[in-house]
Amino acid sequence: MYRTKTCGELRLSDAGTEVTLAGWVQRSRKMGGMTFVDLRDRYGITQLVFNEADNRALCEEANKLGREYCVQVKGRVSERQSKNPNMDTGDIEIIVSALTVLSPSLTPPFTIEDNTDGGDDIRMKYRYLDIRRAAVRKNLELRHRMTILIRNFLDSRQFMEVETPILIGSTPEGARDFVVPSRMNPGQFYALPQSPQTLKQLLMVAGVDRYFQIAKCFRDEDLRADRQPEFTQIDCEMSFVEQEDVLNIFEDMARHLFKEIRGVELPPLERMKWHDAMRRYGSDKPDVRFGMEFVELKEAFAGKGAFSVFDEAAYIGGICVPGCADYSRKQLNELTDFVKRPQVGAKGLVFIKYQADGTVKSSIDKFYSPEVLAEIKQTMGAKDGDLVLILSGDNANKTRVQLCSLRLEMGDRLGLRDKNVFKCLWIVDFPLFEWSDEEQRLMATHHPFTMPNPDDLPLLDEHPEQVRAVAYDFVCNGIEVGGGSLRIHDTRLQEKMFEVLGFTPERAEAQFGFLMNAFKYGAPPHAGLAFGLDRFVSILAGLDSIRDCIAFPKNNSGRDVMLDAPGPIDQKQLDELQLKLVESPLS
Numbered sequence: 001m002y003r004t005k006t007c008g009e010l011r012l013s014d015a016g017t018e019v020t021l022a023g024w025v026q027r028s029r030k031m032g033g034m035t036f037v038d039l040r041d042r043y044g045i046t047q048l049v050f051n052e053a054d055n056r057a058l059c060e061e062a063n064k065l066g067r068e069y070c071v072q073v074k075g076r077v078s079e080r081q082s083k084n085p086n087m088d089t090g091d092i093e094i095i096v097s098a099l100t101v102l103s104p105s106l107t108p109p110f111t112i113e114d115n116t117d118g119g120d121d122i123r124m125k126y127r128y129l130d131i132r133r134a135a136v137r138k139n140l141e142l143r144h145r146m147t148i149l150i151r152n153f154l155d156s157r158q159f160m161e162v163e164t165p166i167l168i169g170s171t172p173e174g175a176r177d178f179v180v181p182s183r184m185n186p187g188q189f190y191a192l193p194q195s196p197q198t199l200k201q202l203l204m205v206a207g208v209d210r211y212f213q214i215a216k217c218f219r220d221e222d223l224r225a226d227r228q229p230e231f232t233q234i235d236c237e238m239s240f241v242e243q244e245d246v247l248n249i250f251e252d253m254a255r256h257l258f259k260e261i262r263g264v265e266l267p268p269l270e271r272m273k274w275h276d277a278m279r280r281y282g283s284d285k286p287d288v289r290f291g292m293e294f295v296e297l298k299e300a301f302a303g304k305g306a307f308s309v310f311d312e313a314a315y316i317g318g319i320c321v322p323g324c325a326d327y328s329r330k331q332l333n334e335l336t337d338f339v340k341r342p343q344v345g346a347k348g349l350v351f352i353k354y355q356a357d358g359t360v361k362s363s364i365d366k367f368y369s370p371e372v373l374a375e376i377k378q379t380m381g382a383k384d385g386d387l388v389l390i391l392s393g394d395n396a397n398k399t400r401v402q403l404c405s406l407r408l409e410m411g412d413r414l415g416l417r418d419k420n421v422f423k424c425l426w427i428v429d430f431p432l433f434e435w436s437d438e439e440q441r442l443m444a445t446h447h448p449f450t451m452p453n454p455d456d457l458p459l460l461d462e463h464p465e466q467v468r469a470v471a472y473d474f475v476c477n478g479i480e481v482g483g484g485s486l487r488i489h490d491t492r493l494q495e496k497m498f499e500v501l502g503f504t505p506e507r508a509e510a511q512f513g514f515l516m517n518a519f520k521y522g523a524p525p526h527a528g529l530a531f532g533l534d535r536f537v538s539i540l541a542g543l544d545s546i547r548d549c550i551a552f553p554k555n556n557s558g559r560d561v562m563l564d565a566p567g568p569i570d571q572k573q574l575d576e577l578q579l580k581l582v583e584s585p586l587s
Contacts, residue, residue, distance in 0.1 A: 002072055002102075008044020010017050012091040014077045018446040019093065021046060022072040022102065024132065025065050026112065035062045039073065039094075040112075042137065047080070047093040048073055054095075061099050062427075068105035068112060068129070074098040084318070093313040122538045125561045127552055139549040143537045144260065147214055149260055150234055154254050159236065164199040166192060166216065170513055176220035178229070186578040192218035195530060197447060198515050201487055204526040205518045212236045214533065226479065226535055226546050229558050234482070237528035243470055243486060247271075247426055250482070254474065258422060261540045270456035277427055282317075282404030284430070287478025289423045292319040292407050294400065296389065307367035309348075315396035317403050321410050322378045324387035325353040332363075339391065339406055346402045350390040354382050366480065408478065412425040417477070419542040424476040429453070432469040433500070441502050446471050447498050448513075451486035464500050474531065481536050482530030491519045 003022040010019065021216045023041035030036075033052035038045050050062040065071065075096040077327055084090030109119025109126055114135040123130040130136050144222065151161065170177045170191035177191040193199075195217050215235040221227065238246060251269055270288075277286050280293045298318040301307070308314055317385040327335075332351055339346035352362040352373060360373050368376075380388050389406060393399035411417045432452050433442040442464060444450060453468040460467055471485035488494045498508040508516070534546040547553035554560055574581065 006043035007039050007041040007046040008088055008341055010046060010077055010092050010094075012037055012079060015079050015092060017077050018074070019071065019077055019094065019411055020074045021048075023070070023178075024105075024112075025069045025071060027067065028062065028065055030063060031057070035059055036093075037062060037065060039071070040132070044088050046089045047084075048075070048096050049078075049093050050096050050099075055097075058096065058099060062096070065101070066105060066107065068108050068109075068132075069101060070103040070105065072100040072102055080383050099218075101422055121555070121561065124553070124555055127562050131551065136548065139537065139541050140551055142541050143533070143549050146257060146261065146537055146540070147533070149257060150214070150253065154210075154212045154236070157249060158212065159212040160208055161213060162203060162208065162211050163213060164193070164196040164203075164215065168193050168199070169511075171198070176291060178218045178220050181577045181579055183576050194219050195233060196235055197449065198512070200235060200528060201449065201515060201526065202518055204237055204239045204487075205521065205523050209239045210237075223554070223556050223558055226532075226538070227552065228534065228546060228554055230554075231546070232533040234531040234533050235528075236484075236530065237526060239524040239526045241525070241527050243428070243472060243527065244527055246484060247472060249473065250529050250531075254424065257312075257536070257540070262422070264422055266422070266424060271428050272425055273429040273432065274427055275429065279398060281407070282400035282402075283478070284427055284473065285475045285478055285480040286404075286425075286427075287408060287411065287417060287423070289418065289421050289477060290411050290414075292321060292410060294319060294403060294407075295380050297376065297379065300376055301368070301372075304372045304375075305364075305368040307364055310364075310392055312394070313392035313399075314394045315399045316390060316392040317375075317400060318380055318388050318390040319403065319407050319410070320382045321387040321414070322383075323385050324410075324414075325355045325385050327351075327353070327387055335389065335406070335409070338409055339402060344405045345398075346391050346393070346406075349406075350392070352376060352382075352388040352390070354384055354386050354388070356385040358384055381540075396407050396441060419477075422476060422539070424474065424481075427473040427475055428471070430469045430471045430473075431465070432456075432467040432471075433464050433466070442500065444468060444497075444501060446483065448487055448512075449485075449487050449494070451488050452493075452497075460496060460500060470527075472529070474529075476539055479535055479539060481539065482529055482531035484527065486525075486527040489523040489525055491516050494519065514580065 001020060007021055007023050011546050021039055023039045026038035026040040026045055028035060028037045035047040035050040039048050050059045052059040073094065073096045075094040077092050079114065080093045108129055109122055110116050112129060112132050114133060116133060128281050146371045167180060167190040170179060170189065175194055177194065180190040180192065182188050182190060196213060196215050200211050203389055213235045215233045216230060217233050220229060255266045258266050274284055277284050282294060294317045297318050301310045301316060336349040338344065338350050350363050352360065352378055362373060365373065376388065382388055391399055391403045391406065430445050432445060432450060434445045436443045446469065451470045453470055456467040469485060473483035474481050488497060495508065501579060534550060537549040538546045541549055543549060552560065552562065560563065
């Protein structure tokens with residue numbers, strides 16, 4: 001046997017027993033005639049003792065061990081004289097009687113410690129070493145535990161796990177597909193699924209009734225902290241349900257996960273309409289752990305001064321930052337620079353400081369009287385000592401989004417976005433369509449299979465932009481964790497949706513004819529939802545990036561630096577696929 005115990009399970013009650021351990025050398029220390037080695041495996045660390053007085057040759061062997069050597073030891077469990085309360089095994093040590101080097105190791109490129117000296121790039125290149133660190137491994141263990149809890153919960157609610165294909169047809173409506181050439185069908189391509197959307201709807205037509213899958217999904221889009229080119233969804237679909245049924249079940253599932261993983265009792269979740277979320281927070285995924293709700297000020301300033309920026313603005317909005325009237329000019333300039341960054345895009349920032357002594361200082365006090373600024377104080381609900389920050393612009397939604405960035409920045413500066421505090425809510429009543437500047441047409445806000453609000457069906461012909469969707473997003477701490485909708489199950493209504501989206505009947509048939517034909521065979525009313533597993537785990541683990549809870553993530557350029565992928569393929573493979581590479585004009 002390579003081992004009889006792990007490096008994390010021995011306790012004082014095991015003293016006197018003979019054990020065999022195997023693992024990696026964390027560190028070693030020579031002190032006089034004794035050598036101490038910390039042996040690590042997935043389960044913990046155990047201290048090994050080699051005594052020169054007992055066995056000089058064995059001690060000399062131990063002194064040759066380097067970091068990350070993979071070894072096996074045999075010995076007797078003994079009570080430690082100098083106990084370590086910071087280790088689970090800190091009351092014992094192993095008096096080693098035999099040592100076998102199973103595999104030597106080069107000096108690792110970074111320390112395998114929680115506080116490592118390795119940067120992101122080097123750790124991603126040697127990810128198999130990075131995972132040896134407890135700080136990384138515990139995220140993968142949390143992910144594992146969550147998937148077990150999810151499967152058990154959904155199984156208890158009669159959901160059936162069904163695997164859907166990875167090689168499917170391309171559906172360009174949405175994010176970009178990853179495409180896969182077919183050798184047996186030259187000139188034709190599969191796509192990797194952005195989600196199993198149409199397949200799970202077909203399962204509802206098939207009478208599966210309740211489906212789920214821990215599904216791999218792929219989107220060829222620009223990356224950021226909460227995006228990867230491949231990601232995992234908790235994908236679900238249900239038949240014979242309405243919105244309230246879906247929200248109740250998956251709110252229960254979220255409540256179960258928060259309780260089991262973090263010991264947090266989620267209260268009944270607020271249902272906030274999309275329009276209200278945008279008006280109050282400038283975001284359809286608002287962080288409600290703190291206040292600073294938007295106050296619209298267009299009417300408050302109208303006709304009361306001679307400030308052309310406000311007079312010509314379509315929207316003026318402000319936030320009240322409690323207790324920050326003592327902000328210095330330097331701090332206010334930093335905030336102005338922040339909102340002017342290309343990522344935010346505002347032209348400038350207006351501030352009003354309602355100081356603790358009752359005086360007022362503002363960047364617009366030469367345009368507005370003290371009486372007007374006092375009215376603004378009342379409108380904003382500000383108190384002495386508070387700071388009011390104001391943005392304006394000629395596009396209301398765009399300015400609200402800019403103000404949202406400023407609000408979140410102030411939340412960060414004031415420490416109001418505590419990762420150990422969880423505020424979740426549902427966003428409902430989304431617009432069914434949104435305008436795409438790139439496509440110069442209406443696009444489906446979620447996807448083209450989303451059910452329009454029945455009350456808004458008469459608007460589909462003349463005012464589709466006003467139609468609401470029966471759709472919902474689960475938001476936690478300002479992050480969209482999941483979302484879904486009621487689906488269209490009527491062929492004629494689905495055809496109408498494609499028409500509004502600019503599909504010709506021929507294009508709709510070519511891309512989605514299989515689904516529309518299926519609906520002709522007694523399609524049940526159905527709805528679904530998908531949670532982003534990576535995002536959900538990262539929130540519960542308190543991480544800043546989903547990369548840290550994925551075993552082998554891609555970097556910000558979408559590259560796997562460990563496998564050096566993507567990369568070129570052999571000419572023989574290209575020939576088999578009947579593909580030719582077009583040389584870039586920049587190469």
